Amino acid sequence: LPIATRLTERLGIAHPVLLAPMGGVAGGRLAAAVSNAGGLGLIGGGYGDRSWLEAELRAAGNARIGCGFITWSLNERPELLDLVLDHKPAAIFLSFDDPARYARRVADAGALLICQVQSRRDAQAALDCGAGMLVAQGGEAGGHSGQRATMPLVPEIADLLAARAPDTLLCAAGGIADGRGLAAALVLGADGVVIGSRFWASEEALVPPGLQSAAMTASGDATLKTRSTDIVRHRYWPERFQIRVLRNAFTDRWHGREDALQQALDTEAPSFQAAMAAGDATHASPIVGEAVGLLRSVEPAAAILERIVAEAEGLLTSAARHVQPA
Numbered sequence: 001l002p003i004a005t006r007l008t009e010r011l012g013i014a015h016p017v018l019l020a021p022m023g024g025v026a027g028g029r030l031a032a033a034v035s036n037a038g039g040l041g042l043i044g045g046g047y048g049d050r051s052w053l054e055a056e057l058r059a060a061g062n063a064r065i066g067c068g069f070i071t072w073s074l075n076e077r078p079e080l081l082d083l084v085l086d087h088k089p090a091a092i093f094l095s096f097d098d099p100a101r102y103a104r105r106v107a108d109a110g111a112l113l114i115c116q117v118q119s120r121r122d123a124q125a126a127l128d129c130g131a132g133m134l135v136a137q138g139g140e141a142g143g144h145s146g147q148r149a150t151m152p153l154v155p156e157i158a159d160l161l162a163a164r165a166p167d168t169l170l171c172a173a174g175g176i177a178d179g180r181g182l183a184a185a186l187v188l189g190a191d192g193v194v195i196g197s198r199f200w201a202s203e204e205a206l207v208p209p210g211l212q213s214a215a216m217t218a219s220g221d222a223t224l225k226t227r228s229t230d231i232v233r234h235r236y237w238p239e240r241f242q243i244r245v246l247r248n249a250f251t252d253r254w255h256g257r258e259d260a261l262q263q264a265l266d267t268e269a270p271s272f273q274a275a276m277a278a279g280d281a282t283h284a285s286p287i288v289g290e291a292v293g294l295l296r297s298v299e300p301a302a303a304i305l306e307r308i309v310a311e312a313e314g315l316l317t318s319a320a321r322h323v324q325p326a
């Protein structure tokens, strides 16, 4: 049986799965592939680069997609929101700062405002500005996240919504990469999931193949949260958010020695950038979460989505049989 939730009904999509708006990684082709397969694809606007965004919005063609931004970075280029809203996106996904100043513009454009939150306090701020969907993001996630874990954060936010804003939708993010994760998220009280790392390892993702290959053999034990990867890229994140990446020679050398890294940027920044471009996973960091231990092959996004959904359907159907009274 297909999984129908308030999310699939409200968005008019077949499956309760959203592509995480991974900055620079989730381009138009990946977003369109996820939407065309029955989920909702979100372009990763990331730190906000106008010409990249224009090209990726074009690459999405006629697919119904949304777009995400790193909110504190959007604050420096707020006009980029209008560029995206002109394309009539289904949703705008904001994360990592107070979304209040953008809520009205998103609503006036007829797009769903999705706010990714890392704590109960963030959730309250998102509700105060009228978000239509919250994404409870645990620190297992690939990329930046806060301190909470997905397993207890999702039901806590589900309870908050039930009490305060029962019409607001809820998705879970962080550590979900297969049907078990999707089924678990629904049981925890979410209406759907936001998936990043699993789609990072898709054919359509804008990731150098060398970085993807390195992730295929890694365990979830091999990730860490660090500031070193931001410092070397000149990204100045608020203290409470750190980035989860795969450990490698770069993080072994610089994690915990960020002050020394700061002094060595003249040489370290260009060499990190070159390694990134070359897909050299020893010196550039694959940005993935703990779910990396569940990734074993790079596949088309549609195949990934279909398998996750079929597996969750099977699990939920057999769980329902188990709990039926005799």
Ligand SMILES: Cc1cc2nc3c(=O)[nH]c(=O)nc-3n(C[C@H](O)[C@H](O)[C@H](O)COP(=O)(O)O)c2cc1C
Pocket (backbone or CB within 6 Å): 020, 021, 022, 023, 024, 025, 044, 045, 046, 047, 068, 069, 070, 094, 095, 116, 137, 140, 141, 142, 143, 144, 173, 174, 175, 176, 177, 194, 195, 196, 197, 198, 200, 287, 288, 289, 290, 291
């Ligand atoms: C490569 C990568 C880049 C990301 N970039 C962003 C971003 O620009 N904005 C954002 O809100 N979240 C970003 N995220 C976090 C995702 O929105 C999401 O919370 C996360 O991927 C979910 O956990 P998972 O990776 O275990 O699926 C990124 C995640 C990854 C893996």
